[in-house]
Amino acid sequence: MPAHLLGPHVVGKRIVVRRLVPGQTGPTGGPAFTDILGVCTSWADGTAVIERESGEQVRVPIAEIVSGKPVPPRPNVRLRIGVREAELLSAAIFPGTTSEALGEWVLFDHEVSVRRRPNSALAIGDPGIEPTAALDRVESYYRSRHKHPRVKVEVGSAAEEAVVERGWVEDVTVEFLLAGLAATRRLLPPPVEDARVDLQAVDLQANDAQVLINLGDTARIMGTMKNDWLAIHDLEVAEPHRRQGIATKALATLLEWGAERGARAAWLHVETDNDAGHALYEGLGFTEHHRCRYYSSPTP
Numbered sequence: 001m002p003a004h005l006l007g008p009h010v011v012g013k014r015i016v017v018r019r020l021v022p023g024q025t026g027p028t029g030g031p032a033f034t035d036i037l038g039v040c041t042s043w044a045d046g047t048a049v050i051e052r053e054s055g056e057q058v059r060v061p062i063a064e065i066v067s068g069k070p071v072p073p074r075p076n077v078r079l080r081i082g083v084r085e086a087e088l089l090s091a092a093i094f095p096g097t098t099s100e101a102l103g104e105w106v107l108f109d110h111e112v113s114v115r116r117r118p119n120s121a122l123a124i125g126d127p128g129i130e131p132t133a134a135l136d137r138v139e140s141y142y143r144s145r146h147k148h149p150r151v152k153v154e155v156g157s158a159a160e161e162a163v164v165e166r167g168w169v170e171d172v173t174v175e176f177l178l179a180g181l182a183a184t185r186r187l188l189p190p191p192v193e194d195a196r197v198d199l200q201a202v203d204l205q206a207n208d209a210q211v212l213i214n215l216g217d218t219a220r221i222m223g224t225m226k227n228d229w230l231a232i233h234d235l236e237v238a239e240p241h242r243r244q245g246i247a248t249k250a251l252a253t254l255l256e257w258g259a260e261r262g263a264r265a266a267w268l269h270v271e272t273d274n275d276a277g278h279a280l281y282e283g284l285g286f287t288e289h290h291r292c293r294y295y296s297s298p299t300p
Helices: 083-093 131-143 158-165 181-185 246-260 275-282
Strands: 014-025 031-044 047-051 057-061 065-070 098-102 105-109 150-154 169-180 196-203 208-215 219-226 229-237 265-271 287-296
Touching: 014 047, 014 057, 031 057, 083 169, 083 208, 083 219, 083 229, 083 265, 083 287, 098 131, 105 131, 131 150, 131 158, 150 158, 158 287, 169 181, 169 275, 181 246, 181 265, 208 246, 219 246, 229 246, 246 275, 265 275
Parallel strands: 229 265
Antiparallel strands: 014 031, 014 065, 031 047, 047 057, 098 105, 150 287, 169 265, 169 287, 196 208, 208 219, 219 229
16 A cells, blocks of 8 residues: 555646665665656656656656655746836737837837737836826827827726726736646646647747637737737637637637747736636636736727
């Protein structure tokens, strides 16, 4: 009877095991042992396979394991990102976006897209001038481009107080969700092998890339790599195929693509009233990092 409680149930979990090293003698003259820490990827046919953080796969005969236990997942340092830094990741999703700095605020503009993100001022941080003057600059910037002035602020921030006092109109509230890529991939099914994967933009020097993945006529999803961050966006499932796990398969395929390029964390924006989206991503280990809210000028 083994002294540990490990078994097939630990597949996908981070564990530490102490194993006997046959043919070697320990420092006290007795048997030699070594410890292995990593994620158990297989427990079958008398062998446990443990993947170290380096990616090395260690095959351990189960009979040689003398003790072991599950351990908490290692915190992903990428998940400690600040709010402003996290929101700046959005710019990569829209190639061709131009910007102008206003202190720590950033005024984004896109000549083609009419969507909110690439056509709003990210009002997070210190603009370097009084908030009322900063909002004057935002208004003049977008009106000179024949666009309606819009800002994105962190919920509960001083910037939000300023736009509310100015009478700007509340639009939509979004949650920034993120997760460690390795942990989420263990909760997903295998990627779809016959999915169509089309690169939209690539910057090899910066390791940035954008991809469009189509699962036949059932679903499509896009992803954007920025350094080792993978943005998930534009997930669509055709109406006849919804509630059949297709979205999960699309995510699995995208995250496999991201992992192959070195992604360590995944993120996305979800509107607060998107109950189906929250259920999907929270079930895959995504957690809320912060919330932002869009406001637009009350005058046309």
